[in-house]
Amino acid sequence: MRKQSCILFLLGFLLMTAQPAIAQGSLGHSIQASKHGSQAGAHSAVGAAKLTSGIVAVPLIAIGEVGKAVGSTGEAMWDEANEPLPIASETVTAGPPPSVPSDKPVIENSSTLTSTGRE
Amino acid sequence: MRILQLVACILWLSLSSPVFAGNMSTSDDSPVNFTQEEIISFAKKVEKSIAGKGARVAIVSRVGRSPEELPSGINYTHMAFWVYSNIQTADGRNIRGYQIYNLYQRSEELDVSDLVNDFPADFFAGVFELEAGIVIPKPKVQKAILDVIASGTYKKLHNPKYSVVASPFNNQYQNCTEYTLDVLMSALYRTDDMDQLKANAAEYFTPQTIHLSPLKTLFGPIFVEDFTTRDHNDAIETATFTTIKNFMQKYDLTLEDYSVKL
Numbered sequence: 001m002r003k004q005s006c007i008l009f010l011l012g013f014l015l016m017t018a019q020p021a022i023a024q025g026s027l028g029h030s031i032q033a034s035k036h037g038s039q040a041g042a043h044s045a046v047g048a049a050k051l052t053s054g055i056v057a058v059p060l061i062a063i064g065e066v067g068k069a070v071g072s073t074g075e076a077m078w079d080e081a082n083e084p085l086p087i088a089s090e091t092v093t094a095g096p097p098p099s100v101p102s103d104k105p106v107i108e109n110s111s112t113l114t115s116t117g118r119e
Numbered sequence: 120m121r122i123l124q125l126v127a128c129i130l131w132l133s134l135s136s137p138v139f140a141g142n143m144s145t146s147d148d149s150p151v152n153f154t155q156e157e158i159i160s161f162a163k164k165v166e167k168s169i170a171g172k173g174a175r176v177a178i179v180s181r182v183g184r185s186p187e188e189l190p191s192g193i194n195y196t197h198m199a200f201w202v203y204s205n206i207q208t209a210d211g212r213n214i215r216g217y218q219i220y221n222l223y224q225r226s227e228e229l230d231v232s233d234l235v236n237d238f239p240a241d242f243f244a245g246v247f248e249l250e251a252g253i254v255i256p257k258p259k260v261q262k263a264i265l266d267v268i269a270s271g272t273y274k275k276l277h278n279p280k281y282s283v284v285a286s287p288f289n290n291q292y293q294n295c296t297e298y299t300l301d302v303l304m305s306a307l308y309r310t311d312d313m314d315q316l317k318a319n320a321a322e323y324f325t326p327q328t329i330h331l332s333p334l335k336t337l338f339g340p341i342f343v344e345d346f347t348t349r350d351h352n353d354a355i356e357t358a359t360f361t362t363i364k365n366f367m368q369k370y371d372l373t374l375e376d377y378s379v380k381l
Contacts, residue, residue: 026197026281026295027183028223028235029244031158051159053209054238057218059202059265060175085170085203088214091159092206094237 031093054092152247157381161249162239165379166201166217169253172375175203176261176268178299179219180252180360181243192327195252195360197221197295199242200268200302206238220268222298224281229345232281232293234274249381252360254367255374263306272311276301282347284329287358288321291350296358300324303363307372324366326356 031051153161169177183196199221206214219242223235243249256264267273282292287300290313304316304324331339336355339346348355367373 026221026223026232027226027245028221028237029241030237031155031162031240031244051240052214054206054216054218055209056207057204057236059218059269060205060215083173085173085175086215087163087167087170088206088216089163090214091163091240092208092214092216092238094241095209 031091050090051093052090053095055095153249157249158243158246159240161381162243165243165251165253166239168379169201169217169255170203170215172255174201174255174261174374175258176256176264177201177217178254178256178303178360178363179242181246182248182250183245184247186248190329190331192329192361193359198252198299198360198363199295200264200299201239202265202268220273222277222293222295224345230281230347231279232277232295233279234277251379252364252376253379254360254364254376256367256372257374260303260306260367260372263309264302267302267306272305273302275311276305276313276316281345282350283343283345284348284351284355284357286350286356287324287326288317288356289350290317292347294357296360296363300358300363300366303367323370324358325362327359327362329355329357331355 165179169179177200178198179201180195180198182194186194189196199219201217201219204216204218206216206218208214217239219237219239221235221237221242222232225231225233243251255261267276277298278290278293280292281294283294285292285294285297287297293301300320301313301316304319305311308315308319310316336348340348364373364376368376
């Protein structure tokens with residue numbers, strides 16, 4: 001009986017510990033959901049990180065071609081060395097996880113390419 | 120008594136075995152490595168670095184676990200395509216930045232994956248180290264990758280059956296690195312024929328061999344949801360950021376590769 005209990009204990013412990021031992025490769029996280037909170041933010045709003053939710057993102061293949069679909073422009077630019085690209089100073093983050101929409105959709109995506117979050 | 124010895128042996132082996140990858144550091148009982156500000160600052164640093172080189176498409180990897188816990192030859196634990204995009208914010212503004220096209224495991228169902236888009240700060244949330252491995256493909260390769268991402272091929276290439284050590288030479292299981300390779304090969308060969316892509320990979324791609332003891336190989340699939348060797352014949356071989364980087368270097372597909380650290 002004592003031996004059986006010991007075996008059960010070891011098996012249980014094994015099941016608990018084996019999981020991280022050969023562990024995960026690609027789990028997604030949201031910086032907004034992260035519990036890695038700002039120490040400054042815990043005490044003061046000053047200096048807290050400002051996050052902006054991104055709701056639609058469309059690949060840009062050249063400066064000034066806002067919203068143009070991929071492949072709708074010429075091929076010439078791809079032959080040349082890339083020039084530096086502007087980047088917004090603010091930090092964009094993914095929105096909340098998807099859920100069953102309410103009566104009115106928050107946003108209508110025309111294609112999967114422009115959607116954020118799980119497809 | 121023999122059973123007890125066997126269980127103790129397995130326990131010891133599992134505790135001392137290397138991990139493959141991952142971001143378990145965001146689990147409830149994990150240590151906090153970085154503040155939100157540090158993650159956001161680093162993500163912006165990487166974003167600006169890539170943009171500074173004019174990349175419309177880059178392949179970026181992260182370090183999700185301590186390198187000491189990773190098998191030999193594996194330095195990064197997740198990789199994805201970063202695509203320079205016009206981002207519409209919740210308040211209606213348009214800003215420039217990178218959107219990331221990931222293959223992520225489901226947190227509640229680790230042997231299943233989804234294609235998920237997020238942004239740089241999300242990408243680095245929960246990492247073990249603030250370090251990024253970066254490959255910037257040549258412009259024409261970027262264009263070809265973007266053509267795949269923008270087409271139905273991107274979804275067609277996804278296999279939701281996840282294994283952390285998926286073989287890059289068949290489509291029984293897939294992980295983020297194999298998916299990256301599949302998208303890259305599809306871009307290079309302009310085909311979505313998986314059999315053709317795998318034949319090309321077998322001919323030209325050199326994978327990373329994972330060395331595990333026979334017991335770990337035997338018991339791993341029993342105890343670990345996202346680990347299986349069913350798609351391997353003898354050795355366990357998988358795609359990694361480094362092997363994909365080497366492949367791209369070998370065939371002159373790369374404009375530049377480098378790493379960024381905090």
